[in-house]
Amino acid sequence: MDWHQLWTIISLPDNIPIVGMLFIIPFFTWFGLRQAFANDRLLAKLEADPKLARTHHRKTQPFQKGWARELPVWPYLMRMEFLAVVIVTFILMVWSITLDAPLEEPANPSLTMNPSKAPWYFLGLQEMLVYFDPWIAGVVMPTLIIIGLIVIPYIDENPLGNGYYTYKQRKFAIWTFISGFIILWCSMIVIGTLIRGPGWMWFWPGMTWDHNRLIFEINRDLHEIIGITSQPWIGIFGGLVVGGFVTAAGYGCHRLIIATEFTRKILGRMSLLQYAILQVLLIIMLALPVKILARLLFRIKYVWVTPWFNV
Amino acid sequence: MAVSKKAATKSTPSATNGSNGSRQLLGLTVDPQEIKQKALMDLKAIKQPTKTEVYKSIFRVKHDQTARSRTLGVLSNVFLHLHPARVNRDAVRFSFTWGMGGISFYLFWVLTWTGVLLMFYYHPTKVQAFRDILYLEHDVPFGKLLRNMHRWAAHAMVLTVQLHMFRVFLTGSYKKPRQFNWSVGVILLVLTLLLSFTGYLLPDDQLGFWAVTVGTNMARATPMLGHEGPFGPQFGMTPFNDVRFALLGGSIVDANALLRAYIWHCIAIPGFAATFMIVHFWRVRKDGGISGPNRIMLESEIKPLRR
Numbered sequence: 001m002d003w004h005q006l007w008t009i010i011s012l013p014d015n016i017p018i019v020g021m022l023f024i025i026p027f028f029t030w031f032g033l034r035q036a037f038a039n040d041r042l043l044a045k046l047e048a049d050p051k052l053a054r055t056h057h058r059k060t061q062p063f064q065k066g067w068a069r070e071l072p073v074w075p076y077l078m079r080m081e082f083l084a085v086v087i088v089t090f091i092l093m094v095w096s097i098t099l100d101a102p103l104e105e106p107a108n109p110s111l112t113m114n115p116s117k118a119p120w121y122f123l124g125l126q127e128m129l130v131y132f133d134p135w136i137a138g139v140v141m142p143t144l145i146i147i148g149l150i151v152i153p154y155i156d157e158n159p160l161g162n163g164y165y166t167y168k169q170r171k172f173a174i175w176t177f178i179s180g181f182i183i184l185w186c187s188m189i190v191i192g193t194l195i196r197g198p199g200w201m202w203f204w205p206g207m208t209w210d211h212n213r214l215i216f217e218i219n220r221d222l223h224e225i226i227g228i229t230s231q232p233w234i235g236i237f238g239g240l241v242v243g244g245f246v247t248a249a250g251y252g253c254h255r256l257i258i259a260t261e262f263t264r265k266i267l268g269r270m271s272l273l274q275y276a277i278l279q280v281l282l283i284i285m286l287a288l289p290v291k292i293l294a295r296l297l298f299r300i301k302y303v304w305v306t307p308w309f310n311v
Numbered sequence: 312m313a314v315s316k317k318a319a320t321k322s323t324p325s326a327t328n329g330s331n332g333s334r335q336l337l338g339l340t341v342d343p344q345e346i347k348q349k350a351l352m353d354l355k356a357i358k359q360p361t362k363t364e365v366y367k368s369i370f371r372v373k374h375d376q377t378a379r380s381r382t383l384g385v386l387s388n389v390f391l392h393l394h395p396a397r398v399n400r401d402a403v404r405f406s407f408t409w410g411m412g413g414i415s416f417y418l419f420w421v422l423t424w425t426g427v428l429l430m431f432y433y434h435p436t437k438v439q440a441f442r443d444i445l446y447l448e449h450d451v452p453f454g455k456l457l458r459n460m461h462r463w464a465a466h467a468m469v470l471t472v473q474l475h476m477f478r479v480f481l482t483g484s485y486k487k488p489r490q491f492n493w494s495v496g497v498i499l500l501v502l503t504l505l506l507s508f509t510g511y512l513l514p515d516d517q518l519g520f521w522a523v524t525v526g527t528n529m530a531r532a533t534p535m536l537g538h539e540g541p542f543g544p545q546f547g548m549t550p551f552n553d554v555r556f557a558l559l560g561g562s563i564v565d566a567n568a569l570l571r572a573y574i575w576h577c578i579a580i581p582g583f584a585a586t587f588m589i590v591h592f593w594r595v596r597k598d599g600g601i602s603g604p605n606r607i608m609l610e611s612e613i614k615p616l617r618r
C-alpha cells in the first residue's frame with residue numbers, strides 16, 4: 001500500500017473536485033431519492049384510499065393553517081439567494097486561499113506528459129478511448145450524449161412526476177438517467193482521474209505509479225478468435241455480430257418498455273418516431289458497458305473490422 | 312444642495328448687516344431662521360434616505376412595508392425583475408431546487424468578473440502568456456488569489472451545472488411545458504464545458520498544452536471531416552484542411568491555437584452563454600415559474616392524450 005502515491009493523487013489541486021464529487025454526487029442522489037420515496041409512500045396511501053385522495057393536499061410538507069400559499073419574493077426568496085451567495089463566496093475564498101491553481105512547466109511539444117490527461121470532466125470520454133476508436137469516443141459519443149439529453153423531454157411521454165420527486169411513477173426514466181449519469185459518466189470520470197496512471201494503465205488506489213510498468217495483454221479482434229482471415233468475410237461477420245447485438249439489445253429494451261401495465265400505457269402514448277429514437281439511444285447506451293466488458297473479460301479489441309472503420 | 316446651504320449658514324456671522332434678523336450677504340437678504348429650518352429639513356432627509364426624491368427617482372417605488380410596494384419593488388427593478396413578485400411558498404425551500412441553478416449563475420458572474428480582471432494582465436501570445444501567469448502569481452497584488460478563484464469557480468460551476476441538471480431530472484421538471492427550457496439548459500451545459508476547456512490552454516503550460524492536444528487529436532478522427540476519421544481521406548481531408556486544423560488554426564497546438572482559444576474563451580462562448588442564460592431565465596418565468604413542489608398526481612388521473 002503506497003499511501004504516499006495515494007495522497008499525491010488525491011491532493012492534486014485539480015483533482016479536488018473529483019474527490020468532492022465522490023461525496024457530493026452520492027449525497028444529492030440520496031437527498032433526491034429520499035424525497036422521492038417520501039412522496040411514493042404518500043402516493044401508496046392515496047391510491048389505497050380514493051376518498052382521501054379527493055380531498056388530500058397531496059404534499060409531503062403541506063401548508064399549515066393560516067399560511068399564505070405564496071410569498072413575496074422580497075424578502076423571502078431574496079434572503080435565500082443572498083445567503084447562498086455569501087456561503088458560496090466564503091467557500092470559494094477559503095478554497096482559493098488554501099489551494100493554488102496548478103501551473104506546470106511551459107508548454108513543450110517535445111516533452112510528452114505521462115499520463116497526459118484531459119480536464120477532469122472529459123476524462124469519461126478519454127476513458128472510452130480505451131474501448132473505442134477516437135471517432136466513436138471523441139466525436140460520435142459526445143454528439144449522441146448532447147442529442148440524447150436534448151430529446152429527453154420529447155420522448156418521455158410519462159405525464160406523472162411533473163414537478164415533484166418520485167421514484168415509483170418514473171422507474172424506467174430514473175434508472176436510465178442514473179445509469180447514464182452516475183454509472184457511465186461520473187464513475188468513468190472517477191476512474192480516469194484516480195485510477196488511470198502512466199500509459200493510461202490501471203493502478204488500484206494505493207498502487208505505485210510505475211512508469212516502467214508493462215502489461216502484456218494481447219487484445220484480439222473477435223474475428224481472429226473465431227478464425228476468419230480474409231476481408232469481405234471479416235466485414236460481413238462483424239456486421240452480423242453488431243446486427244445481432246442491436247437485435248438482442250432492442251428486444252431486451254422492448255421487454256423493459258412493456259414490462260408492466262403502466263409502461264405499456266406510456267408506450268401507447270408514444271409515436272413511432274419517439275419509440276424509434278428511444279430505442280436507438282438505449283441500444284447505443286447499452287453498447288458501452290457491453291464493449292467495456294468484452295474488452296475487460298475477453299480481451300476483444302474490435303468486433304467489426306471493415307476497410308473504412310472499426311468498431 | 313444641502314451642503315451649500317450649510318456652508319452659507321456658517322459664513323453668515325462674518326457678514327452681518329441689516330435689522331430684524333435678516334442680514335445682507337453679497338447683496339442678498341438672508342434670514343438665519345429660515346436657513347436653519349432648511350438645514351434641519353435636509354438633516355431629516357439624510358436620516359431617512361428612502362423618503363428623498365433621489366431615492367424615488369432611482370427605485371421608482373415608495374419604500375414602505377405594504378405588500379404592494381414590495382411587489383412593485385421587485386417588478387420595477389431591472390436586476391430583480393427576473394424574479395416573479397411572489398413565489399409558491401414551497402419553491403423557496405432548498406430541498407426542492409438544491410439552489411444549483413442560482414449558484415451556477417452566481418459562479419458564472421464571479422467568473423466574468425475575475426476573468427475581466429485577469430484579462431488586464433494576460434496577453435494571448437506564445438512569448439508572453441506563460442510569463443503573464445508567473446507575473447500574476449508572484450507580483451500582481453492578489454494576482455494569485457484572482458487566478459485561483461477563477462480556476463476553482465470554473466471547476467465548481469461544471470459541478471453545480473451537472474447537479475442542477477440532475478435535480479431538474481429527478482423532479483421531472485423537463486416535462487410539459489418546460490421541454491424547451493431543458494434543451495436550452497443542455498446547450499448551457501455544453502457551453503459551460505467548452506468555456507472551461509478553452510480556458511485550460513491559456514496558461515500555455517504543459518498541463519493545458521497536453522490536455523488540449525489530447526482533446527483536439529480526437530477531432531482528427533471525426534467521420535468525414537477529420538483526416539484520420541472514417542471516410543475522411545475519401546472526402547479529401549489532410550492534416551491541413553480538416554476540422555482540427557480549423558479549431559487550432561494550424562496543424563499543431565501553437566500560437567494560433569492560443570489566440571483562437573483566447574477569443575473563444577473570452578468573447579464568443581461567454582456571449583453565447585449569456586444569451587442562452589437570458590433565454591433560460593425568461594423561459595423559467597414564462598413557463599409558469601419553477602415547476603414545484605407540485606401536488607402529486609395519481610396514475611388513475613392521467614388524462615388521455617390528445618394529438
Ligand code: HEM
Binds near residue numbers: 489
Ligand atoms: C449555465 C448553466 C445554467 C444556469 C445558470 C441555470 C440557471 C437556472 C435557474 C436559476 C433556474 C431556476 C430554478 C433553479 O435554480 O433550479 C433554472 C431552472 C431550470 N433549468 Fe437551468 N441553468 C443552467 C443549466 C441548465 C441545464 C444544464 C439544464 C438541463 C439540462 C437546465 C434546465 C432547467 C430547467 C428545465 C429549469 C426549470 C426547472 C423548474 O421549473 O423546476 N438548466 N435554471
